[in-house]
Amino acid sequence: MEQKDTLRRNCKYKKIMAICDDLILDMTYSVGVVP
Numbered sequence: 001m002e003q004k005d006t007l008r009r010n011c012k013y014k015k016i017m018a019i020c021d022d023l024i025l026d027m028t029y030s031v032g033v034v035p
Contacts (some may be wrong), residue, residue, distance in 0.1 A: 004024060
C-alpha cells in the first residue's frame with residue numbers, strides 16, 4: 001500500500017495522475033504487486 005501511495009504522489013507531481021492511476025491498476029492486476 002505504501003508503494004502504491006508513493007507512486008500516486010509521484011504521478012500527482014507529474015500531473016498525469018489519471019494516466020498513472022490507470023497504469024498502476026494495470027500493473028497491480030497484471031503482476032499482482034506494485035513494483
